[in-house]
Amino acid sequence: MRRRALIGAAAGLALSAPHVVRAATKPRIVMLLWRGWEQACDGFRDYLAGRGIDAEFIVRDAGQTTAPIAGYVAEINAMRPDLVFIWGGSTALAALGRYDAANTQAFIRDIPVVLAIVADPLGSGLVPSLDVPRRPVTGTIYVAPVEVQLRAIQAYRPFSRIGTMFNPLEQSSTAAVQQLAGLAGREKFELLRRPVPLEGGQPQAEAVAGLVREIKAAGAEWLYIPPDTFLNDQRAALTATALTERLPAFSATERFVTYANGLAGLVCRYYNIGQFTGFKAAQILGGTPAGTIPIQTLTRFSLLIRMATAQRLDFYPPMSLLRYAEAV
Secondary structure: OOHHHHHOOOOHHHOOOOOOOOOOOOOEEEEEEOOOOOHHHHHHHHHHHHOOOOOEEEEEEOOOOOOOHHHHHHHHHHHOOOEEEEEOHHHHHHHHOOOOOOOHHHOOOOOOEEEEEEOOOOOOOOOOOOOOOOOOEEEEEOOOOHHHHHHHHHHHOOOOEEEEEEOOOOHHHHHHHHHHHHHHHHHOOEEEEEEOOEEOOEEOHHHHHHHHHHHHHOOOOEEEEOOOHHHHHOHHHHHHHHHHOOOOEEEOOOHHHHOOOOOEEEEOOHHHHHHHHHHHHHHHHOOOOHHHOOOEEOOOOEEEEOHHHHHHHOOOOOHHHHOOOEEO
C-alpha cells in the first residue's frame, strides 16, 4: 500500500490559526471529562496557549459513569462558561442529549460545545449533520474511517476471515462493526461478530477472554477491536488472551497498542485530536458560531505496530509498512 493511500493528506492542524478576538477577562472553559485529564486535554490546552488564549479551565470528571453528569449540566447551565469541552461519546450524549430530544431542559442548551474523543456524533444523534451541526456543537472525530483501517490490515497481512467483539450498548462500537460487515461482501471476507453478553443491563468483563478464544477457534486470522469504552477498560485481558491464542489484534484506537499487547492499529493520536479540537475552540472564541463549524476527523493517521507482540506472534509487517509505521 502506498503511503499516500494509507496516511492521507495534511491534518487539520496544518490550517492557519484562526483569528481570535481576546476578551477583557479570561475565557472560562469547562472540561467535562469521562476518565480524568489525559493526552487529548493536554493537546487542547497547549493549542490554545500557543494561540495566546489564556483560558481558565474548570474540570469536572464523571469518573467513567454517567451518574454525576446531570448535576454537572445543571452547574454548567447556571455558570454559563464561554465554552464546554466534552470528552467522549457517552459523556456527550448524557450532557447534550440527541439533537431532536424533546426535554432540552435536562441538557446543555445554548452554550458552545466542542467534542473530543467521540467516534460517531452523527450516528449517535448528537448532531443532524457533520458539515453544519445546526446546534451550538462542533468538534472532532477520533477514529479513522473503517474502510481505511481495513486497508491497513490488508496491507499488513491479507485475510479471508476476521473476528470482532463489541459492547452492544455502545453505539460507536456497533456502528463500526456494522460498517465492517458492509465491507465484507464487497471485499470477499467473512466477518465473525461476537457481542459481549449482558447481565443486569451491563456488559460482562469475565466474558471477554472466552470470546477471544471463541473467535480464534472459529478460524479468524485477525481480531478487530472497534472504538469501545468497555473494551478499552478490558484491554489488558483482551490483548493478553489474543497473544496467548496467537491471534493478531488490530485496534481502531491507540491504547490497545500503546498500553496493552495489541499488534497494530491505525489511529488518531489523542494529543493531535486535542489540538485539532483546540483549533475549533479558538474559532468559537474568536466569534464564529459553533453550529456553523464542521465536525471533522484528522486526515493524517498513525499506523502503530507493537514490535514485541509481532515478535512473540512471529507476525512481522512487510518492509513497505515499516517505512512509515510507528514502532511502539
